[in-house]
Amino acid sequence: MKRLFLSACALLALASPASASDDPLAPTGRWSANTDGNAPTPPMGWNSWNAFNSDVDEVKVLASAEALVDKGLARLGYRYVNIDDGWWLKRRQPDGRMLIRTSHFPSAKTGRNPSFRPLTDRLHAMGLKAGIYSDIGRNSCGQIYTPDFKNQPEGSVAEREVGLYGHVDKDIRLYFAEWNFDYIKVDACGIRGLPEDAPRVRSGLYRTLNPLVDMASLGGSDVAGVRKLYEEVGAALKTRAAGRDYVFSLCLWGAGDVRTWGKDVGNLSRTSDDIQPVWARMLTNLDTVTHRALYAHPGSWNDPDMLFVGTGDFDQAHLVEARSHFTLWAMLNAPLIIGYDLRKLTPELLAIFGNADLVALNQDPAGNQAVLAYDSDDVQTFVKTLASGDKAVALFNRSAVPMKVVLTAEQLKMLADADIRLRDLWSKQERSFRKELPLELAPHETLVFRASGTRRLPNGLYLSEQPGAVNPAEDGIPMPQADPTIHHSVTPWTSTRGPGDHPQYGGWGGAEPDRAPYGLPLRIAGTAFDTGIGVLANSRLEVRNTGFSTFTAMVGVNDTGRRQQGAVTFEVWGDGKLLTRSPAKAFGDPAEPLRANIVGIRIVELVTRDSTGKTAPQPASWADAAFTR
Ligand code: GLA
Numbered sequence: 260m261k262r263l264f265l266s267a268c269a270l271l272a273l274a275s276p277a278s279a280s281d282d283p284l285a286p287t288g289r290w291s292a293n294t295d296g297n298a299p300t301p302p303m304g305w306n307s308w309n310a311f312n313s314d315v316d317e318v319k320v321l322a323s324a325e326a327l328v329d330k331g332l333a334r335l336g337y338r339y340v341n342i343d344d345g346w347w348l349k350r351r352q353p354d355g356r357m358l359i360r361t362s363h364f365p366s367a368k369t370g371r372n373p374s375f376r377p378l379t380d381r382l383h384a385m386g387l388k389a390g391i392y393s394d395i396g397r398n399s400c401g402q403i404y405t406p407d408f409k410n411q412p413e414g415s416v417a418e419r420e421v422g423l424y425g426h427v428d429k430d431i432r433l434y435f436a437e438w439n440f441d442y443i444k445v446d447a448c449g450i451r452g453l454p455e456d457a458p459r460v461r462s463g464l465y466r467t468l469n470p471l472v473d474m475a476s477l478g479g480s481d482v483a484g485v486r487k488l489y490e491e492v493g494a495a496l497k498t499r500a501a502g503r504d505y506v507f508s509l510c511l512w513g514a515g516d517v518r519t520w521g522k523d524v525g526n527l528s529r530t531s532d533d534i535q536p537v538w539a540r541m542l543t544n545l546d547t548v549t550h551r552a553l554y555a556h557p558g559s560w561n562d563p564d565m566l567f568v569g570t571g572d573f574d575q576a577h578l579v580e581a582r583s584h585f586t587l588w589a590m591l592n593a594p595l596i597i598g599y600d601l602r603k604l605t606p607e608l609l610a611i612f613g614n615a616d617l618v619a620l621n622q623d624p625a626g627n628q629a630v631l632a633y634d635s636d637d638v639q640t641f642v643k644t645l646a647s648g649d650k651a652v653a654l655f656n657r658s659a660v661p662m663k664v665v666l667t668a669e670q671l672k673m674l675a676d677a678d679i680r681l682r683d684l685w686s687k688q689e690r691s692f693r694k695e696l697p698l699e700l701a702p703h704e705t706l707v708f709r710a711s712g713t714r715r716l717p718n719g720l721y722l723s724e725q726p727g728a729v730n731p732a733e734d735g736i737p738m739p740q741a742d743p744t745i746h747h748s749v750t751p752w753t754s755t756r757g758p759g760d761h762p763q764y765g766g767w768g769g770a771e772p773d774r775a776p777y778g779l780p781l782r783i784a785g786t787a788f789d790t791g792i793g794v795l796a797n798s799r800l801e802v803r804n805t806g807f808s809t810f811t812a813m814v815g816v817n818d819t820g821r822r823q824q825g826a827v828t829f830e831v832w833g834d835g836k837l838l839t840r841s842p843a844k845a846f847g848d849p850a851e852p853l854r855a856n857i858v859g860i861r862i863v864e865l866v867t868r869d870s871t872g873k874t875a876p877q878p879a880s881w882a883d884a885a886f887t888r
Contacts, residue, residue: 283733284799286864288835291523291801292730294558295497297504298526300622301560301594302442304339304390309534309565309598313345313401314409316363317378319600326601328385330609335618337597339442339506340382341390344401345410349418355426357433360410375438383439390442390506391434394422395488396449398465403452416466422449423492424468431495435505442506445492447472447514450485472515474532474763477739485515489524508562508594513547513763516739522559522730527594531762532750534564536571538703539748541584542657543762546745548591549631549639550766550778552726553792553800555592557626562594569599569608578607582685583655583705585611589621590629590641590653590707592727616684617707620651626727629653630772632670638662638700640670644724648714651684653707656700667695669789672715672724679712719807719887721790723772728803731770735795735867735876742767744778770794775817775878783815783850783880791882793817796827796869798879801862807886808858813850814841817878822846825871827879829853833860843870850882857886 305323307315324340327333348360359367359375366377379389394400397420401408412419423430423445434440450471453460460467471488473479489509496505509525511517512532521528530547534540544563548555555561566588567573573581588595597612604612620643629641629651637658643651650671656662668675675694682689684707698706722729742765750760768776775781775793782788791812794800814829826843831853838855857863863886867879 284797284866284868286799286832286835286866288862288864289801290730290803290862291732292556292559293523293525295493296507296526296558298506298560299557300624300626301592302339302506302527303336303595303618303622304341304388305337305597305601306341306343306390306565307345308343309567309570310600312409313343313405315342315345317366320378321381323601324382324385324387326604327387330601330604330613332612333386335613335615336622337595337612338386339388339390339596341392341442341444341596343392343444344399344446346392347412347421349412349414350420350426352415352417355429357421357430363410375440379439388441388504389439390444391438391440392444392446393430393434394446394449395424395485395492396447396451396453396468397422397424398449398453400446400448402465403448403459416463419465424449424488427491428495428499431492432499435496435500435503441504442508443496444508444510445489446510447485447512450488451514472511474512474514475761477516477764480515482516485511486520486524493524513765516764518551518554518739518764518766518769519734519736522554522556526558527560527562529562529564530765531563532760534567535751536567536573537748537751538572538580539746540750541567541572542746543748545587545591547742547762547765548593548628549641550742550771551769552628552630552772553729553731553770554766555626555628556727556730560592560594561628563588563591565594565596565598567598568611569603575605575607578611579701580703581608581611583703585614586617586653586705586707587641587655589617590643590651592621592626592628595621614684616709620645620684625725627724628726630723630726632773634778638664640664640666642670644720650710651707652710653705654698654700655705656703659702661702662700664698664700665695666698668693668712671710671712672721672790673710673712674715677713679710681708681710683708716885716887719885722792722802722881722884722886723790726772728805729792730801731794731798732801733797733799734770735798736768737874737876739764740767768795770798770800775819775880777819779817779819779878781880781882782818783813783882784847785818786850788813788880788882791880791884792865793878793880794867796825796867796876796879798867800865802865804857804860804863804886807888808856809887810853810855810857810863810885811887812853812884813882814853815844815848815850815880815882816846817880820846820877824875824877825869827870827877828868829879829881830866830868831855832864832866833857834862846877
């Protein structure tokens, strides 16, 4: 078996961090996921799009804002009131200032320069925050894709260029420094839908902008180019919203390989195309985040799109489905952005949005997205580790028939021979069990409990229990592929025309808690592990250490690898210094214990290197990886 021997010189080189440009695996001693802006927990609030499409106006926005306050939702944390597509009138020429559709937002009639300041002042006075919408290209989604869109921008070609392209600094200054917004969602249709031969370019409506993202082809996307554009917005926000809280929401629907870099640039990043008020579509959007727990952290959340509770398959007549949708979004640390006309709020719907126990799971300060403990096409069990050390667990019936299910102590990483207390967060009933608990789920039902018991690792945390503190700075994926496990639903925009809609890049092949990449089991040389981090080799994970003293793991090539492929070395770094490393581990070698003293270290980095290079890296398992005191 080929082994990796390092010369003394190479070892010396390993002992001090190389520059990141030489080697993406070189430890940096820092946390590279985004922490700019203000999203220590997932943002909560309301957005006009799912309720009103582009037919948005001040009366509707204020009515929903008032409902947030009057119904006690603002007190629970729903504080962002976000205006989506449809607010703009035109970009004035020649100075390029954005004009508001004052017929719909009368308080913005402030003389020659209409301003949203009266509206944002009013929202701020109500104790709320205000959000606005733009596009990273020259034109918006409504302009490019929707034929019967209300409130289209008006005027000449230049006047209808309402997106940020070429105007980033000026617009961000206007929206944040002058109009005092606190949140911006930046869509991306303008860099997607205006090639030379687009009908609306040919007809002279819009200028061509060579597409930077191709929804159906990563090869056809300019990943560096699109990232640069979003980084420019991030930089403008840092300057123009300096000293203020702000939230930067990326809306690239999983295209342009945003799965890898969105977490480094924005506070939230959309993982899928638009949600619809349809059960199957909710499944699709859910599936784009379930394998991505390690890619969400305080300051950088996965966004499976806004809530559709209240509408269609999640309306008053479908409260089981509505509760499931809400529970899953809460557990998975999705932004809780209500997309409902709150003037129509019923007590039953209010009881969903206002379930303080579920909101508390979503807003738990540890910021750990729930991890898939059990997975199937029919039932899924998600477990979320809370800051207190308690767990939340949700058992979700995806199917339309009743299901008998079992929850086990192992899935909670709790001892089986001690009592585990459960509190049902919908019925508020309490119960306890040992070892395992049989349960029944109605069609589409989700049971959700807060669980406390004797933790298997009482003096520490497995790394898979703290995904919010683990950042796959390099996840080793040589060529991202669309995730084939994401539910393929019939989309309303194409129905069953054409070959079917293919989701973009969810978490396929990425780093996973308690699983090997591709959602496969963690197993080294025949020994199964139910705990650990699975990743492809040639990867670097950054882990925040919050006062632990020892790192331990059992490392090796996962049994889902290949005998013919290369050997993998596992290195543990602390604040940029090498702490320990394994010998080269080949496929079939037994798991190797690794241990490192991490007293006083802030960032631990876990680096794997595959001797065969980058094309087909082995799956490399950090089994049982844990921080203990
Ligand atoms: C895109 C986004 C939606 C919404 C619309 C507005 O489709 O994904 O969330 O903002 O644009 O046109």
